[in-house]
Amino acid sequence: MTEAVLTARPRPVERPLWFRHAPHVATAAFFLILFWQPVTTLGRDWWNDPEASHGLLLGPLAVYLAWKRGRVGGARAQPVLGLALLVSAIVLRYVSGLAAELFTMRASLLLAGAGLVVMSAGMRQLAHWWLPTALLALSVPIPAVILNTVAFPLQLKASQLGAALLQARDVPVQLAGNVIHLPGRSLFVTEACSGLRSLTALAALGLLIGGLWLQGPIARFALLASAVPVAMVLNGLRVFLTGFLVYFVDARFAEGFLHYSEGWVMFLVAFAILGGMAWVIARLERLPKRASP
Secondary structure, three states: OOOOOOOOOOOOOOOOHHHHHHHHHHHHHHHHHHOHHHHHHHHHHHHHOHHHOOHHHHHHHHHHHHHHHOOOOOOOOOHHHHHHHHHHHHHHHHHHHHHOOHHHHHHHHHHHHHHHHHHHHOHHHHHHOHHHHHHHHHOOOOOHHHHHHHHHHHHHHHHHHHHHHHHHOOOOOEEEOOEEEEOOEEEEOOHHHOOHHHHHHHHHHHHHHHHHHOOOHHHHHHHHHHHHHHHHHHHHHHHHHHHHHHHHOOHHHHOHHHHHHHHHHHHHHHHHHHHHHHHHHHHHHOOOOOOOO
16 A cells, blocks of 8 residues: 655745836836926926926826726737837937927826826727826927917917907907907007917816716817817907906906906806806717617
8 A cells, every 4th residue: 555645835935025126116207307408498398388287186186097997808918019118208309309398298298107007008098098198198298499489379369259259249359360459558468368278278177077977089089179169269359348348447456366357257157158068968878879770
């Protein structure tokens, strides 16, 4: 009779906590070293530039939404594609650093983040985080060349609409480009009054509301596209209101706290209009579809 010899299986060696997290810490450290300049300059512009201040809200909100949505089921890492995106981001970061071009440098930061996500969880995870990714992209300030190109036509449209409404209220007005001449006073529609700032904020708001409330891509695109006419019309109304109050009440409504208060009131009105449109579109999405014959 033979005796069975039982051999005990060796216990797996439990690695210390620091060893398990060492790759993540090293990746974060190299990421900060390579992209420290775009990160710090982006935060500086969020804090100091009024045209980019919406990033103070969009950046943390995007991180929160990504954490809230979590990992998608069935996501698989794609290290080759992720590495290709990461290498492209590093090359773009190097070239933009030589040219001292901030927008491209910040774009490389977003591309590198996307590369890390694809490398660790795949394109499916990146698609799952489409809303945080889009909000982060909107938080990057527009280049000055594009900003100036877009702002001037918006100034002219706001001036034309404001002057037309003033004429409809029997206010004597003469329009010269983006300058509205009133009796004894001239209103200069500046870049800050072009509506571009409110347009950027409303576009981010429309994207956020559409991503959270609406279901279909067509409905989300319709809400996002509606932010453009809403911002343009309300900015023209702001120019009209300023001219009307200056002519009939007091010239101080064209400057200082009173003038900025008008802008905040108009933005709240735009916020309410966009929210109402989102509510209507959401109700339309829930209507029962007609059965096909």
